[in-house]
Amino acid sequence: MLNLPQKTERVEIIDMGRNDRRLYEFFKRFSYLTAGLDKSSKRKPATNILVLISMLRLVSNHGEALLPETALKAWKERDSSVLSWEVLEANIKRCISCKFEIEESETAASLTEDLSCGHTICKRKGTPKTGTSLSQSEGITENAAKPVPPPSAKVQALIRNISRAKKGLGSGVERPKSVIFSYWTKMLDLIGFALNSQGFQFQRIDGQSSMSQRKIALETFGNDPECNIMLASIGAAGERIDLTSANAVHIVEPHWNPMAEAQAVDRVHRIGQQKDVHVVSMCNGCNGTSKD
DSSP: OOOOOOEEEEEEEEOOOHHHHHHHHHHHHHHHHHTTOSTTOOOOTTOOHHHHHHHHHHHHHHGGGGSOHHHHHHHHTTOGGGSOHHHHHHHHSBOTTTOOBOOTTOOTTGGGSOOTTSOSSOOOOSSOOTTOOTHHHHSGGGOTTSOOOOOOHHHHHHHHHHHHHHHTSOTTSOOOOEEEEESOHHHHHHHHHHHHHTTOOEEEEOTTOOHHHHHHHHHHHHHOTTOOEEEEEGGGOOTTOOOTTOOEEEESSOOSSHHHHHHHHTTTSSTTOOSOEEEEEEEEOSTTOOOO
């Protein structure tokens, strides 16, 4: 039996705020009707419920900032009929991390498998560019002039937690190092903007990082006392990644596959770890949300 330092885990419930709650309720209602959960509606053929859940998860993380343009149009016009299932399917019925299509024939069992792209809700078709994010096609990186949205309630809570840990230490005490895990690379983009605005130094690894980039990021994170944060996608936290220089883990949203999430945490809580590890899982507390 491994004699590892203690690992403590807690769930932090976050109020998503009035505006994002309204946005969530709008798409929750659309999902409710589209999935045929309302007695007056029927579930549409080939409707993949995971597509609808993905949309709600995106709203839970960062409001409008992660949604595709078709969904934003429906919201701005307050008209869910604008958001037809066919249009939504074309925009969201993919693994939002690597852009490969979710096959209609997939079962709940197959969706929990770890696939070659490093995610759990897509089927590999051809050669994947693992880690491709929504941001590469329609996100904040496509237009440098597009203003960066203010941090969501979840990102604000994340910054507070990291700042509190930093301020709670006296001078001369080594600051704790944190790893922030998210399923979506675009969410990591938004967190990175917020960290920069607060003067935090950080490194990042995701599915787009080359081996040399990963090596540099890990070495900097491990050896630079001024670099106390690592941003990482869940899919990039493979078995060969060593993050034992950190002792705090922040999971931005629950993963589809709890085993993938546990494996990511184990990159910190593993042989070589000298400190107790603290894990915080962030969930929204709006009544009736998907707990993301």
